[in-house]
Amino acid sequence: MTSIQEVTRRSGLPEATLRYYERIGLIAPVPRDPQSGHRRYDDGTVDTIEALACLRTAGMGIDDMRAYLRGMTDPSHQRELFERHSARLADEIERLQVRRRYLDAKVRLWAARERGDVAAEQAAIDETIAVTGELR
Structure with a gap:
């Protein structure tokens, strides 16, 4: 025990x-x-x-x-359970990747502003706007 x-x-x-x-x-x-x-x-x-x-x-x-x-004794039950969970994790990872792209774009935006690089700032703004649509 x-x-x-x-x-x-x-x-x-x-x-x-x-x-x-x-x-x-x-x-x-x-x-x-x-x-x-x-x-x-x-x-x-x-x-x-x-x-x-x-x-x-x-x-x-x-x-x-x-x-x-x-479902311990039912292999198909276990497989289906893990397949569903794996699919949920794949969706979650995809959402996290979008969030990371958004944050990376914001980093580039603020770094460009810090440097005074207007062209890079505009590119980062455009990227931020594009990624924002995916966040929703």
């Missing part, structure tokens, strides 16, 4: 998150040490928590984590 401190060290999840996962039923109720009342995690629960920590790090939400745990 493993203490909550050891599980947090191994998984990287804070104690509050472990308690929350237990409270919402993401992990089964954790038995308590009869003398101390402290939680004691069995190996299977620790393995589940480590898997959940990886999913969380990959950006999966609670509902997807539940779906993952429910």
Whole structure:
């Protein structure tokens, strides 16, 4: 049996998150040490928590984590779950790239103004306007 401190060290999840996962039923109720009342995690629960920590790090939400745990024996379910999450991340990356292009254009705009380079300033303004349309 493993203490909550050891599980947090191994998984990287804070104690509050472990308690929350237990409270919402993401992990089964954790038995308590009869003398101390402290939680004691069995190996299977620790393995589940480590898997959940990886999913969380990959950006999966609670509902997807539940779906993952429910579909453990169904390869097509798992593949579809990860495909959907991968597609969501691809969309998020695309939105982040647009935001970065906008910020880079603003950097060029202010650098051109700082240098007094009117032509570069206008080019940066044009680029900023073009990228602004993609932000929406």
